[in-house]
Amino acid sequence: MSAIQARSLNKRYGSKRGVTDLNLEVGKGEIFGFIGPNGAGKSTTIRMIMQLIAPSSGELTVLGSRITGDDPKLRSRIGYLPSEIRLYPDLTGRQALELAAGIHGIDLKKSPVLDYAERLQWDMKPKIKSYSLGNRKKLGILMSLVYEPELLVLDEPTSGLDPLVQHQFFEIVREWNASKGTTVFFSTHVLTEVERLCQRVAIIREGRLIRVSSVSELTAAGGHIVEVTFAEPGDRRDVYGLHSLDPAAAFTDGVHRMHVSDNKLQAMLGMLTDKPIADLNVRRPSLEERFMDEYRSKSSTEAGGQ
Numbered sequence: 001m002s003a004i005q006a007r008s009l010n011k012r013y014g015s016k017r018g019v020t021d022l023n024l025e026v027g028k029g030e031i032f033g034f035i036g037p038n039g040a041g042k043s044t045t046i047r048m049i050m051q052l053i054a055p056s057s058g059e060l061t062v063l064g065s066r067i068t069g070d071d072p073k074l075r076s077r078i079g080y081l082p083s084e085i086r087l088y089p090d091l092t093g094r095q096a097l098e099l100a101a102g103i104h105g106i107d108l109k110k111s112p113v114l115d116y117a118e119r120l121q122w123d124m125k126p127k128i129k130s131y132s133l134g135n136r137k138k139l140g141i142l143m144s145l146v147y148e149p150e151l152l153v154l155d156e157p158t159s160g161l162d163p164l165v166q167h168q169f170f171e172i173v174r175e176w177n178a179s180k181g182t183t184v185f186f187s188t189h190v191l192t193e194v195e196r197l198c199q200r201v202a203i204i205r206e207g208r209l210i211r212v213s214s215v216s217e218l219t220a221a222g223g224h225i226v227e228v229t230f231a232e233p234g235d236r237r238d239v240y241g242l243h244s245l246d247p248a249a250a251f252t253d254g255v256h257r258m259h260v261s262d263n264k265l266q267a268m269l270g271m272l273t274d275k276p277i278a279d280l281n282v283r284r285p286s287l288e289e290r291f292m293d294e295y296r297s298k299s300s301t302e303a304g305g306q
């Protein structure tokens, strides 16, 4: 059974689009990334999953329940981290966490969340109103985990966290997913996070899903990046005819950079064998580079009127 299933899901805000014809399936136990630029529709999708806003049309099923209205029982099975956290300002961090645990009949002292608080270097004594953005975020993360939900829905969980804490957070999510089989659906702008953590990823742009695939497929399908520094200085693209294999071959800071499909790699390397090479790097594109490619290709398709 899927953890999340959307069929022809639409959300309009008056005449403005939120998301359009969204079809998405997230399997139970998956760690699923949801990426796209500002205003793409990530939070809109997440808010529909959390029943905070109603779809304009289409079907949405979460943990086997079709969403038709307010379903508090279903919501209590989902841990949610909103992009902007609003909490009781006069409670201390610990009191807020105790409150969240108590509502679900959980004894905070026996919960792994206290250990996670330490790993996230979170000070639970101050009042929430004195917390920095990062500390608020940590509290939000811990509150989403405290009652051991079946599904974690996280809207940009790492924004405002420093790199060490981000790393700890991802370790915790990975452990939680592995030990409890919790499904994780999270939105982010940080593609390296998706690459490190997710099995699959959906890319949304201007309210429409433009791709859903495994992270490895997305990077593998992108051919190879060949970066060459020649022993002779300066731009050698014309001299060595590099444009014949990649018309968009670039030259920056002494490095020639080509993007070639898998079936042209052999020809590219063959062409380089008799050239004076000082450094050569052949690699799969990063998710970020693939993501930019996806964007460019969709933009040019649309620009072509299709």
Ligand SMILES: Nc1ncnc2c1ncn2[C@@H]1O[C@H](COP(=O)(O)OP(=O)(O)OP(=O)(O)O)[C@@H](O)[C@H]1O
Pocket (backbone or CB within 6 Å): 013, 016, 017, 018, 019, 036, 037, 038, 039, 040, 041, 042, 043, 044, 045, 083
């Ligand atoms: N309450 C609202 N009223 C009107 N329009 C809205 C509302 N919320 C979102 N929108 C519009 O819906 C579209 C999708 O916004 P959404 O917040 O879902 O994007 P997002 O991908 O989460 O962006 P970001 O990365 O900036 O958080 C945008 O065009 C936005 O302006």
